[in-house]
Amino acid sequence: MAQRPGNMSELQQLATTLLTDVTHYTLRGNAPAGVSENSRAAIMTTAQAIIDLVRCDTHLEPMDDCVKIGEMVAKQMFAAFGAFQQIPPEGSVTYAELATSVRCDVHLLTRLVWMLLSTGILRQDGRDRIAHTGRPVADGPLRILTSSAYPHPHPHRFTHGLVSYAKLSDYFRQYGRSEPRGPTPVPFSFAYGQPEKTIWDVAYQDPEMKRIFMRAMTAMGAVSPVCGLYDFSWVVEASKVDDGRRMLLVDVGGGNGHATRSIARSGLPLQRCVLQDTELVISEVKQADEMGVVKLMAIDMHKEQPVKGAYVYYIRYCLHDYSDEAAIAILGVIADAMAGDSRLLIAEQVLDNPPSAPAASLDLLMLTVGGKERTEEMWRDVIAAAGLELADVFSAEGNPHAVLECVKPGGGTRGHLGVRRSASM
Numbered sequence: 282m283a284q285r286p287g288n289m290s291e292l293q294q295l296a297t298t299l300l301t302d303v304t305h306y307t308l309r310g311n312a313p314a315g316v317s318e319n320s321r322a323a324i325m326t327t328a329q330a331i332i333d334l335v336r337c338d339t340h341l342e343p344m345d346d347c348v349k350i351g352e353m354v355a356k357q358m359f360a361a362f363g364a365f366q367q368i369p370p371e372g373s374v375t376y377a378e379l380a381t382s383v384r385c386d387v388h389l390l391t392r393l394v395w396m397l398l399s400t401g402i403l404r405q406d407g408r409d410r411i412a413h414t415g416r417p418v419a420d421g422p423l424r425i426l427t428s429s430a431y432p433h434p435h436p437h438r439f440t441h442g443l444v445s446y447a448k449l450s451d452y453f454r455q456y457g458r459s460e461p462r463g464p465t466p467v468p469f470s471f472a473y474g475q476p477e478k479t480i481w482d483v484a485y486q487d488p489e490m491k492r493i494f495m496r497a498m499t500a501m502g503a504v505s506p507v508c509g510l511y512d513f514s515w516v517v518e519a520s521k522v523d524d525g526r527r528m529l530l531v532d533v534g535g536g537n538g539h540a541t542r543s544i545a546r547s548g549l550p551l552q553r554c555v556l557q558d559t560e561l562v563i564s565e566v567k568q569a570d571e572m573g574v575v576k577l578m579a580i581d582m583h584k585e586q587p588v589k590g591a592y593v594y595y596i597r598y599c600l601h602d603y604s605d606e607a608a609i610a611i612l613g614v615i616a617d618a619m620a621g622d623s624r625l626l627i628a629e630q631v632l633d634n635p636p637s638a639p640a641a642s643l644d645l646l647m648l649t650v651g652g653k654e655r656t657e658e659m660w661r662d663v664i665a666a667a668g669l670e671l672a673d674v675f676s677a678e679g680n681p682h683a684v685l686e687c688v689k690p691g692g693g694t695r696g697h698l699g700v701r702r703s704a705s706m
Contacts, residue, residue, distance in 0.1 A: 299327045319679040355396035373412035445649035448472035462604045463651030480650045507543040510675045511684040517548035528591040529553040534599035538572050551575050586618035597628035602652040612667035625687040632656045
């Protein structure tokens, strides 16, 4: 295939960059996860740039998209069938043996396997045996597909993301080319033929869909750090000298209480912590009976915050589910409950400008439910519109997850453990 004229020098420069990226990655074997992830991302970005440069036949680009979709479909079906687990970590299995083990027609299975072979997810031994690629599954991305116990939003992104994406053009044709403002109508509910309902109303109609949604929400929080970015020691010290009547921590929309428990380990008395979520979620938390003396409270975060004057209000991976208007309203409700020295901590992803491919893909997924990911500047605007000030932003190198500390006007700042992000993002 002929090289595009004038691109030879650029190709040589990219090759040099790729070698540099690989060298940096191999020298950072013990680097923090976020730094290593940045090194991997740099390698993949440069490698893709080389591929794009030498691909002269631009008419093949639509087929590349078809390949990506086909790989997604095959991986999802393999995961749903439990087929990845039936391939031994060492050695191989025949097509017939694998089909029998997952109770699948061998002809159907063969077509799925062919897709995964073509993109390097699996490899074929001889003419009739399938094997893993040699990379241990537990250490690679297939772990999210091969372990039913491993929480991950992938099934949610695949099933509900693609259903919504397929109907996006129809949605914008009917409702106009602007961001969904929610809670209705949004592309997700529209795609399922119920535009008048919220995403939660639609998702919770079916027990299996509800289970996938709940796992996805848990997973999105599990992959981001709870502690280590923000220093809660000032709250611990305050609890030792006050009269004991103020709540120390209110975890708004805190789900199963994972973050509440993690933060409390810094020294907060559990009886002065509050976990808030919808009545449905709180009822499940009560049944699990794992929160001890933490106060459990069913709320509607769009209505008055019942706990006044707490030291810290903490809201984690909730606001990206909502449009700017809805997020401003939710924050305004919390602001009304805050005392002059209260802190509102927003734990969310903070996008770079422009964002990475994974971050941009998540933002598109959030668009389908009426939400959005935000840059620091976008967060600052939302927070200001709610009557608060963004006092500081704490994050760790190589990690997009951050804690945004908000105060009432003139409220000041507290110490931190993370790295302050540049306000130019």
